[in-house]
Structure formats: structure tokens, C-alpha cells
Amino acid sequence: MLYPLVSIVSLCWNRKDDMYESLKRIREIEYENLEVIVVDNDSTDGTIEMIEREFPEVKLIKMYKNLGIEAYNVGFKNAKGKYIVIIDDDSFPKKDAIKKMVEKFEKDESLGIVAFDVRNFYKYDDIKKTDYEEKNGVEEREYLMSFNGAGAGIRKDLFEKVGFYPEEFFLYFNEPDVAIKVLDLGYKIKYFSDIVSYHKFSPKNRVSWRAPFYYTRNAFWFIWKNYPMKLALKTTIKLVYSCFYYSLEQKTNIYLKAMFSAFKDINRIKGKRKPVRLEIAENLRIPFYLSFTFYR
Incomplete structure (x- = not known):
């Protein structure tokens, strides 16, 4: 099987340490035909300099100010992959996640979005699965669902067709807005328990307006x-x-x-x-x- 190009797109803003951790883990991914795009929302904490110094292979796109999720779309539009993997600056896919995701897409043309099993980084693999689940994965029961932007794959041409993320939202509710359009076009969104990403859920509830x-x-x-x-x-x-x-x-x-x-x-x-x-x-x-x- 010839594996198509996959574009991992991340958005960051003043999370230098988290971004470093994410990119370091991405280097360990077991998939060769990969491009990594980071869109920086005008960070002032040294994130840009860190990426340029430590990760020269990354395609870094610098925004002139914090544009919120609108900046994600700049990365999506610049992605050359057949499939796009969406992550946050504090999340990353498991080593085998991309290969498994591509295999799901290639087998099912009606599959529009692969929803990863997004796990808490701080608990890592605390979630124990049966032998069958570890070897084969388990698909969620058939119902209409959205996806978690800390780990999801989508067909680039489909993403383009639905207009990428809603730029007017700035933050939040962007995933359901994409999901409802994808489903309305007749594509499926499926969750797979064996396709994993890790996300740094805050140990404390950060109260903010x-x-x-x-x-x-x-x-x-x-x-x-x-x-x-x-x-x-x-x-x-x-x-x-x-x-x-x-x-x-x-x-x-x-x-x-x-x-x-x-x-x-x-x-x-x-x-x-x-x-x-x-x-x-x-x-x-x-x-x-x-x-x-x-x-x-």
C-alpha cells in the first residue's frame, strides 16, 4: 500500500513548553509521508524562536496578531496532504495513529472524519482495554457525533468543501460547525478506540470569561x-x-x-x-x- 501525504496542522499561542513537547512526540510518529504545519498566533513567549531553532523541518506560519481559530484555516489551506490531522498545541497523536487513520480512510470513501480517542496526557495510558480492543480497535455505535479538535483526521478536499473552520467564532464550537456540514453532505464521522491522541487536559479547572x-x-x-x-x-x-x-x-x-x-x-x-x-x-x-x- 502506498501511503499518501498526511498534513498535521497545529495552532499555538504562548505555549512554548507544550508546543515543544508536542513536536518532539510528533517526530516519533511511525509514518514517513508526513508534513507538519504550525500556525503561530503571534506568540510573545519565545515559541517562534524555539520552533525555528529546534524543529527546522516544521513549516511555521506566523500570524501578525491572535486571530483565534481563523489562523487554523491558514494552516489548512497551506496543507498539501490528502488528509489533514488536527491537533492543539498541547496534544499529539500516538506513534501508530496516523497509519491506522489512513488505512481507515483508504478502505471507506464515505468516511469523512476519523475521530481519535483523545486521552488525558497526565494519565497517559491509564485507560486499560481488552486484548481485542488493543489489537483490533472498537468502533463507536452508529449515531451522529462531532469530533475533538485535539485529535482528528479529515479529508482535505472535504474540509475545503465545507469551508474549513468558522472564522467568525474566534474560539470554540468550531468542531460541531464542521461536523454538521460534513454529515449533511452524506459523509460519516467515526470514532476508533485504537486511534489515539494525547491532550494535556488542565489538572485544575481554569476559570476564565x-x-x-x-x-x-x-x-x-x-x-x-x-x-x-x-x-x-x-x-x-x-x-x-x-x-x-x-x-x-x-x-x-x-x-x-x-x-x-x-x-x-x-x-x-x-x-x-x-x-x-x-x-x-x-x-x-x-x-x-x-x-x-x-x-x-
């Missing part, structure tokens, strides 16, 4: 862009209620700020509404509740 704000605001925009009208209206009402309820419950105004921002800046998604089929919108598992769990 950014996550609850962007999760909540982008949930509205995701709905308005992708859901059929009746379902969009119904889900919007539920989200509005949740913003008020959880603001009172958790004694914060961040959810209300995010909601008002979604309505105020609705022009940011002007011309981007393309409703998917109702069965796709109804059955894709979207964790809207995550937006309202940050201050509990």
Missing part, C-alpha cells in the same frame, strides 16, 4: 447558521431561557453578555446560513449544556 462567553455566543450562531427554521427558533428560545436561569444560579452575567453579543453582532454570520437536513440537526449530539457549567 473566554470559555463561557464564546461557547454561549457561538452556540447561538451555530444554531442560526445550520438549523432549519422551526428547530432554530425552538432551540434559540431554550438557550435564551438557559442564559437567564444559569446567570441567576451561578451569580454571573457572562452568559447574558454572550447572548446579547450574539444578537448584536449577528451580521458576523450574514450570508452564512445554510440549513442542513432536519434529521441531521436533530440527531447530531451537541453539548449545549457545556456553556453553562463553568461557574458551578
